[in-house]
Amino acid sequence: MKDENRHLESQIERDIQYLHGLGYAQELYRSISGFSNFAITFSVISVLSGLMMLYGYGLKLVGPFSIWTWGVVGFFQLILALALGEIASIYPLAGGVYKWTGRLSNPHVGWFCGCFSLVGWLACTAGIEFGLGIFLASYLGFNPDNIKVILSITVVIILLHSLINIFGIRIVAWFNELSVSLHIVGVVVLVVLLFAFGQRNPVASIFHTGGLSAKSLYFNFFQALLMSAWTLTAFDAAANVSEESINPSKVVPLGMIYAVLCSLLLGSLLLLSLNLALPDLSETINADMPAALYVIINALGPTIYRFVAVFVLLAQFTAGLSSQTVLIRILYAFSRDGGIPLSRTWKYVSPKYDTPVYSVFLASGCTLILCSFSAALPVITSLSTMGIYFSYVITLGAARLNWRKIESNRGYFHLGSFSKVVQTLSLIWAIFVTAVMVILPIGHNGAIFLLITVFITASYFLVMRRIIKAE
Amino acid sequence: MGHGQSDFQDILITKRIADDYLRNQGLKKIWTPKYLWALGTGSVLTGLYTQWKLCTEIVEPLSVLTAIGIIFFIYLVFIMVLSELAVHFPYAGGPYAFARRGLGPFGGYCAGTAATLQFIFGASAIFILFRTFVLCLVPGTTGIVLGIVTFVLLMAMYVFGAGMPARLQFFLTNCALSGLILFMIGSYGFAHSTAFLSYSNYSFWHGLFLALPLVIWYFFGLEGLAVVTEETKNPQKTMSSGLILTILSIMVFCLGLWFFISKSVPETFFSGEQYHLLSVLQMIQPKDQVLITTFYAVSLCAFVSSLNGFINAFSRQVYSLARSGYYPYVLDRLHSRCRTPYVAILVPGFLSIFISYLAPLKFIVSISIMSALLVHILLFASYYQICKSEPVLFRFRGLFNYPTVFCFVFFLLFAVLIVVIINYNSEIWRIMLVWGLACGYYFFWARQHIREEAPEESRAVSGERKIQIDLH
Numbered sequence: 001m002k003d004e005n006r007h008l009e010s011q012i013e014r015d016i017q018y019l020h021g022l023g024y025a026q027e028l029y030r031s032i033s034g035f036s037n038f039a040i041t042f043s044v045i046s047v048l049s050g051l052m053m054l055y056g057y058g059l060k061l062v063g064p065f066s067i068w069t070w071g072v073v074g075f076f077q078l079i080l081a082l083a084l085g086e087i088a089s090i091y092p093l094a095g096g097v098y099k100w101t102g103r104l105s106n107p108h109v110g111w112f113c114g115c116f117s118l119v120g121w122l123a124c125t126a127g128i129e130f131g132l133g134i135f136l137a138s139y140l141g142f143n144p145d146n147i148k149v150i151l152s153i154t155v156v157i158i159l160l161h162s163l164i165n166i167f168g169i170r171i172v173a174w175f176n177e178l179s180v181s182l183h184i185v186g187v188v189v190l191v192v193l194l195f196a197f198g199q200r201n202p203v204a205s206i207f208h209t210g211g212l213s214a215k216s217l218y219f220n221f222f223q224a225l226l227m228s229a230w231t232l233t234a235f236d237a238a239a240n241v242s243e244e245s246i247n248p249s250k251v252v253p254l255g256m257i258y259a260v261l262c263s264l265l266l267g268s269l270l271l272l273s274l275n276l277a278l279p280d281l282s283e284t285i286n287a288d289m290p291a292a293l294y295v296i297i298n299a300l301g302p303t304i305y306r307f308v309a310v311f312v313l314l315a316q317f318t319a320g321l322s323s324q325t326v327l328i329r330i331l332y333a334f335s336r337d338g339g340i341p342l343s344r345t346w347k348y349v350s351p352k353y354d355t356p357v358y359s360v361f362l363a364s365g366c367t368l369i370l371c372s373f374s375a376a377l378p379v380i381t382s383l384s385t386m387g388i389y390f391s392y393v394i395t396l397g398a399a400r401l402n403w404r405k406i407e408s409n410r411g412y413f414h415l416g417s418f419s420k421v422v423q424t425l426s427l428i429w430a431i432f433v434t435a436v437m438v439i440l441p442i443g444h445n446g447a448i449f450l451l452i453t454v455f456i457t458a459s460y461f462l463v464m465r466r467i468i469k470a471e
Numbered sequence: 472m473g474h475g476q477s478d479f480q481d482i483l484i485t486k487r488i489a490d491d492y493l494r495n496q497g498l499k500k501i502w503t504p505k506y507l508w509a510l511g512t513g514s515v516l517t518g519l520y521t522q523w524k525l526c527t528e529i530v531e532p533l534s535v536l537t538a539i540g541i542i543f544f545i546y547l548v549f550i551m552v553l554s555e556l557a558v559h560f561p562y563a564g565g566p567y568a569f570a571r572r573g574l575g576p577f578g579g580y581c582a583g584t585a586a587t588l589q590f591i592f593g594a595s596a597i598f599i600l601f602r603t604f605v606l607c608l609v610p611g612t613t614g615i616v617l618g619i620v621t622f623v624l625l626m627a628m629y630v631f632g633a634g635m636p637a638r639l640q641f642f643l644t645n646c647a648l649s650g651l652i653l654f655m656i657g658s659y660g661f662a663h664s665t666a667f668l669s670y671s672n673y674s675f676w677h678g679l680f681l682a683l684p685l686v687i688w689y690f691f692g693l694e695g696l697a698v699v700t701e702e703t704k705n706p707q708k709t710m711s712s713g714l715i716l717t718i719l720s721i722m723v724f725c726l727g728l729w730f731f732i733s734k735s736v737p738e739t740f741f742s743g744e745q746y747h748l749l750s751v752l753q754m755i756q757p758k759d760q761v762l763i764t765t766f767y768a769v770s771l772c773a774f775v776s777s778l779n780g781f782i783n784a785f786s787r788q789v790y791s792l793a794r795s796g797y798y799p800y801v802l803d804r805l806h807s808r809c810r811t812p813y814v815a816i817l818v819p820g821f822l823s824i825f826i827s828y829l830a831p832l833k834f835i836v837s838i839s840i841m842s843a844l845l846v847h848i849l850l851f852a853s854y855y856q857i858c859k860s861e862p863v864l865f866r867f868r869g870l871f872n873y874p875t876v877f878c879f880v881f882f883l884l885f886a887v888l889i890v891v892i893i894n895y896n897s898e899i900w901r902i903m904l905v906w907g908l909a910c911g912y913y914f915f916w917a918r919q920h921i922r923e924e925a926p927e928e929s930r931a932v933s934g935e936r937k938i939q940i941d942l943h
Binding site: 181185189193197300301303304306307310 | 642645649657756762
């Protein structure tokens with residue numbers, strides 16, 4: 001045991017030295033292991049809650065054929081995880097894409113990237129927490145149209161998340177490890193029950209498209225990709241806790257990749273079992289509850305549905321917690337570089353809890369404000385994907401243009417001769433997803449995204465251009 | 472070293488000798504707080520799933536609640552004492568190690584043997600319940616074979632995989648707890664028409680008298696946590712957090728089950744019918760076959776997790792007593808590659824299986840419960856003695872406002888023991904016979920073969936000598 005401790009201490013010392021080499025002091029508490037790192041990312045992806053809520057979206061567009069979007073998106077997200085993992089291994093810094101872009105290109109481009117990442121993660125956190133509020137209100141028997149009740153529940157959820165985040169990364173890590181168990185057990189239980197008691201359709205039904213013509217199929221299929229893209233995203237969460245991870249150059253990229261792989265596997269099983277248990281398609285689509293939950297309640301009865309819903313609720317809770325943790329780290333990274341107003345306040349790290357407590361308040365306050373625009377929740381959730389993917393576009397673009405920096409600074413995890421190909425493929429994929437989300441006729445929120453871009457650009461030219469320091 | 476009589480009969484056992492012995496005969500450190508929680512909680516789950524039906528008269532819910540409160544209090548104080556003792560005596564001996572220091576060799580032997588009897592007979596009882604449950608689904612020889620194969624596989628896992636039992640226990644415990652949550656969800660909304668707190672006409676005290684021996688089963692098995700101290704990396708932190716988390720989890724689920732059963736079918740409390748949670752659910756939701764089948768499958772996890780916990784408990788207890796020379800030396804052998812006490816796992820394990828077929832259930836249940844109570848009494852007595860001789864050793868001493876709380880707990884323990892003796896009075900002669908044989912074995916063989924270099928012995932002896940040196 002003493003040898004183990006010594007090894008751990010020397011690794012932490014090396015990590016701190018590496019961080020000093022990158023120009024930063026160790027302020028956060030470095031304690032989370034490889035598994036905890038994987039768990040944070042896995043929790044944010046949250047297959048159990050994401051697919052449960054979005055299964056109906058894919059079903060409406062291409063019927064049971066939507067399962068293939070999971071495979072397509074999963075493949076490309078894995079490529080993306082490999083590309084980002086290589087960069088994370090070189091620059092294990094809080095702030096993730098913001099810091100990587102700043103290092104690969106220049107701090108001004110990094111700031112832009114960070115802003116979009118911040119918008120994405122803020123919307124992601126708000127979307128998860130408010131979504132949980134709606135689901136919990138409905139589960140407890142409240143009227144889901146009563147916005148006051150939902151907002152009250154959401155406030156409690158945000159408060160709980162904030163308290164956990166204040167008290168330290170070790171407690172967050174504990175919740176994320178619990179989340180891994182919840183997801184695995186929840187998915188396995190659900191899949192086994194659906195296969196055992198709920199199977200109505202043959203396996204060939206996963207090729208049914210709900211009677212679409214070939215022309216409509218291509219168009220709808222691209223739209224349906226968003227179901228999987230919305231769920232299997234935000235895996236750069238691992239990178240944002242790099243400064244709190246032990247041996248981040250190794251564990252962060254591996255955590256991202258394993259999280260994507262595990263989510264891919266569990267999501268595939270879940271979608272397959274749901275499709276095989278699907279009752280009448282139009283009845284399912286038109287039900288007054290999420291399609292996945294309708295399938296479950298039909299196949300397994302109301303008690304099992306309520307039981308499975310407990311797993312979904314807990315999974316959503318841990319997903320929201322992880323998302324808020326990442327948001328706080330991005331705010332901390334920004335304020336450490338003076339990248340947002342009142343940076344001195346937000347970058348303060350509590351000596352008692354080793355967490356940036358004022359950033360916690362800022363994150364929860366902003367999330368609450370966003371949640372109060374509840375009528376625009378679908379816009380908010382699509383903003384999260386747009387913001388995060390666009391930040392990937394900027395990062396991967398910077399990586400592709402400055403590829404020599406990656407080649408000459410290889411970290412523990414690198415792709416060798418495949419690096420260029422993987423970077424290029426993932427850049428194309430990120431551009432594709434962003435374009436699909438903002439451009440009509442598929443993307444409906446391009447105008448809002450443009451507004452945000454204008455706001456960020458204006459802020460840069462009016463305020464930040466003078467403040468941003470060279471690294 | 473470790474096989475045969477002590478190599479150090481005539482020399483002073485130094486710390487170095489004791490440390491060398493522990494290095495050769497010590498166990499691997501695998502238990503973290505979450506696995507410890509799973510071990511403790513999983514061990515008691517059979518009681519929570521099944522112990523609602525062994526009586527012949529209906530008992531009112533308030534009596535059951537009071538009985539739960541009394542037993543919880545006893546176990547809460549037990550856990551706090553255990554967490555203190557485990558820090559200062561972090562050895563596989565558990566009750567034996569703790570009692571050896573405070574009560575001497577015979578006291579240590581009695582505590583260790585009581586724990587051994589509790590765990591071996593407890594495992595038999597759980598195996599009988601498990602077998603009966605499996606036979607409902609898979610009748611005939613196949614069901615019997617399935618039951619035995621499960622038990623043997625669990626033992627094999629303990630022999631060949633040092634860390635695997637902990638991970639399996641964690642998985643099984645979570646599945647079984649999910650089953651309890653499923654039960655609560657399934658019975659939610661089925662309110663009984665009668666005010667559930669005063670359902671029966673039987674007196675409160677009569678109900679309490681009947682309920683006490685059965686409610687013990689909701690916490691029965693927690694004593695097994697005492698024997699894993701040597702296998703934790705940081706006993707002070709791990710044991711305290713693991714133990715407290717365990718007792719609180721069990722209490723929450725206990726109260727939850729009590730509440731949902733009281734609200735929906737209070738007449739099931741210890742009535743003569745074969746009610747246990749599955750039957751209760753069948754009564755409440757007879758048409759939901761998916762729910763019933765799922766609950767049945769998940770219930771199996773409760774039995775397997777309890778068996779897993781008891782196998783761990785009896786193997787470690789027997790191993791430590793053999794390592795110290797009280798039991799035959801063959802039982803302290805470690806597997807050369809896996810460093811697991813394979814003989815101490817297999818021999819008591821097969822003995823448990825034989826007992827389950829040969830002995831009557833009432834005898835098995837009574838001896839295991841009485842042995843558990845004896846463990847509690849001896850540990851409290853030892854704690855009391857150690858507090859007298861080394862007053863500054865323990866943290867919670869002030870918290871207990873000792874001896875007031877101690878006297879109260881002793882009183883409760885003896886009261887529960889008397890209630891159990893009265894309820895199982897027909898089995899007393901068999902229990903006394905077993906103990907007579909155990910004591911005879913000690914006086915005629917065991918006390919001449921004690922190995923002072925064993926960690927439990929050397930720790931106890933060094934404590935005694937230190938006091939002697941201080942006094943002089």
